[in-house]
Amino acid sequence: MNPFAEHFSTMTKSMLVLVGPDGYVSPHGAQLPINMAGFHIHSAIHKARPDVHAAAHCHSLHGKAWSVFGRSIDIMTQDSCLFHENIAVYQNFGGIVLAQEEGENIAKALGPKAKTCILQNHGLLTLGKTVDEAVYLFAAxxxxxxxxxxxxxxxxxxxxxxxxxxxxxxxTAKTIQWWENVYVNFQPEYKLLLKETNGDFLL
Structure with a gap:
């Protein structure tokens, strides 16, 4: 997991915290505090969805704004076909996720296949077989x-x-939803990040 109280733009690989299923920080990663709300969400998803290797979540501006309606997006552009029958809506906002049960409820809302979710009054959540897929889906x-x-x-x-x-x-979804295609679509962003930071985030 990313550590608590660290800006995404200053995050590096060595700052990542390895957390066990019980919530305890492993000695094999950074010894930094974690966001327990994030842990409850991510751990429940990984338990429920063994196909998921990465999850992305934050309170982005437009995702947060649309989430207040508690409804899915319309499939009305080619890009939106990425989410055709691939998006869930979790409509039970219960405040900051400080209990394991809330994380489990979010995992249930995602079901066995959806890789994206709108959390009502909260933000967005995306999943992937790779970090690249999860991040690309989130931005998209x-x-x-x-x-x-x-x-x-x-x-x-x-x-x-x-x-x-x-x-x-x-x-359209049959072509653009394939995880390898999503992975490839993220590579220009990854290469740009490498160039802009001289790869400092890999330290």
Whole structure:
């Protein structure tokens, strides 16, 4: 896990904390404090979903704004097909996740297949077979929440929305949802990060 009270932009590999399923920090990683709310969410997901190797969660601006509606996004752009039948909504905001049960409830909302989730009044959560997949899905979902907010604003002024048909969404999703494809799509961002930081985050 990432340590508590450390900005994402200053995070390095050596700062990552290895945490056991009981919540105790292992001596084989950084000896730094962790966010217990994050632990309850991540640990419950890893227990429920052995296919998941990485999870990404934070309170991003557009994801947080769209989450207040407690509903999914519309499949209305090609990019949004990434989330066709691949997104859950957890509608039971119970405050900061300080109990194991809340993490388990979020894992149940995700079910056996969904890799993305909107946490009502909270933010976004994405999963992946790799860190690359989880991070790409998170950024893509946050962008799609921004698109949704813009589209809703336009629709409120009488401009009708056109959503993609289920048939076309399924066809597109079969191509763009494959985890290896998502991994590849993240590589330009990874290469840019390497260049901008001289790889300092790998220290």
């Amino acid at each position: 979902l946050d962008r799609q929440c921004k698109v949704q907010l813009l589209a809703e604003a336009a629709a409120a002024n009488g401009i009708p929305k056109t959503v993609i048909s289920k048939e076309d969404a399924e066809f």
